[in-house]
Amino acid sequence: MNFNATLIGQTITFILFVWFCMKFVWPPIMNALETRKKQIADGLAAGDRGKHELELAAKKASENLREAKSQAGEVIAQAEKRAAQIVEEAKSAAKEEGDRQIAAAQATIDQEANRAREGLREQVAALAVAGAEKILRREVNAQTHADLLGQLKAEL
Amino acid sequence: MATEYASSGEYIKHHLQNLTYGQHADGTWGIAHGAAEAKAMGFWAINVDSMLFSIGLGVLFLFFFRMAAKKATVGVPSGLQNFVEWIIEFIDHSVRGSFSPKNAMVAPLALTVFVWVFLMNAMDLLPVDWLPYVAGMAGVPYLKVVPTTDPNVTFGLALSVFALVLFYSVKMKGSGGFFAELAFQPFQSKNPILKYLVFMPINLLLEGVSLIAKPISLALRLFGNMYAGEMIFILIALMFGGGWLLALFGGALQWAWAVFHILIITLQAFIFMTLTIVYLDMAHAEHH
Numbered sequence: 001m002n003f004n005a006t007l008i009g010q011t012i013t014f015i016l017f018v019w020f021c022m023k024f025v026w027p028p029i030m031n032a033l034e035t036r037k038k039q040i041a042d043g044l045a046a047g048d049r050g051k052h053e054l055e056l057a058a059k060k061a062s063e064n065l066r067e068a069k070s071q072a073g074e075v076i077a078q079a080e081k082r083a084a085q086i087v088e089e090a091k092s093a094a095k096e097e098g099d100r101q102i103a104a105a106q107a108t109i110d111q112e113a114n115r116a117r118e119g120l121r122e123q124v125a126a127l128a129v130a131g132a133e134k135i136l137r138r139e140v141n142a143q144t145h146a147d148l149l150g151q152l153k154a155e156l
Numbered sequence: 157m158a159t160e161y162a163s164s165g166e167y168i169k170h171h172l173q174n175l176t177y178g179q180h181a182d183g184t185w186g187i188a189h190g191a192a193e194a195k196a197m198g199f200w201a202i203n204v205d206s207m208l209f210s211i212g213l214g215v216l217f218l219f220f221f222r223m224a225a226k227k228a229t230v231g232v233p234s235g236l237q238n239f240v241e242w243i244i245e246f247i248d249h250s251v252r253g254s255f256s257p258k259n260a261m262v263a264p265l266a267l268t269v270f271v272w273v274f275l276m277n278a279m280d281l282l283p284v285d286w287l288p289y290v291a292g293m294a295g296v297p298y299l300k301v302v303p304t305t306d307p308n309v310t311f312g313l314a315l316s317v318f319a320l321v322l323f324y325s326v327k328m329k330g331s332g333g334f335f336a337e338l339a340f341q342p343f344q345s346k347n348p349i350l351k352y353l354v355f356m357p358i359n360l361l362l363e364g365v366s367l368i369a370k371p372i373s374l375a376l377r378l379f380g381n382m383y384a385g386e387m388i389f390i391l392i393a394l395m396f397g398g399g400w401l402l403a404l405f406g407g408a409l410q411w412a413w414a415v416f417h418i419l420i421i422t423l424q425a426f427i428f429m430t431l432t433i434v435y436l437d438m439a440h441a442e443h444h
Binding site: 002003004005006007008009010011013014015017018020021022024025026027028029030031032033035036039 | 174176178191194195197198199200201202203206207210211214217218221222224225226228229230231233237240241244245248260261263264265267268272306307308309311312313315316
């Protein structure tokens, strides 16, 4: 082995290379690696968070759906109740109206019957008077015998 | 190509000779021809090939990594960025695994060590004659293309790491703490005579040796592995000069050894990096 100044040259070269590497090579690459590592970690965390949020949203959606369903059921039940009520009301109103009309018809019938009876009574009275005239062969003074005729009318 | 040389021995020697530039014995400056001349130049000579290839590979590494760092985005990474990120995450993981204190320098240091050493080792996979042959045609007499087969390179790295170990040992524990770590363990005693007169020298010797062994083993492990691997490639290359049958066999061997060597170059780069991290961790940690 023959040692010479190459030893010193190598040492200087080595120091310069290490210095350069330490100054210009290692930090930027390490920096990029670290930053990328952090970004990937952040991305994974964000993914997890997104998944969690999705789960929460799904839970909330199903809750909302269930609530909506129960509300809809309530509304339908109320509507049915109301419909039944309306039908009942309509029935009773119709019954009342019918009763009322029947009563009115009855009144009209009674009135007509009374009127017919009055007419008949008058005619009978007239016929009775005419019959009496014929029987007495004389004129009955309507005015003088009005009391009598009235009495007769009332009796008929 | 071994036929161009007088003997196999000379071929091997030629391939193991660095392109050394320095002052000759007669006072002129130039390239050493042969190991003896290179040795005669003493310390103030430089292995031009080792320097060129190591700097070239280091610049290549930093160029591509800087390009990726400049365009680094947080979004979907492009091909180059993806590759660079893969290596950086691997290094970061290794550093986090064996280095507990906080120090912004250790991870870039580990990255530089790993990639640079890997690239220098990977030069071993080029067939041993290609670049020296081209260089020879260009008039360059010697060329050793694998910088990590030059002990200057591995010791340069290991001694830099060792300097950091000493620096952080003193910085973290103080010079007194560092000395105590070397002097008062593994043998401990409450008796001051025993503690200072008997155990302290023994402890200093033991711990001193284990401390010095760190950079030496670090450098020699890498150098030895790469040197041996290179040597086997050279020996296999010798077969190409021995007739077409032997050349065919040599080709198959070279392919097999290169495949196996992919493991070795990666492993050695990884070991060098891991030990660097571990030594620095030990320098930061309080001993008990």
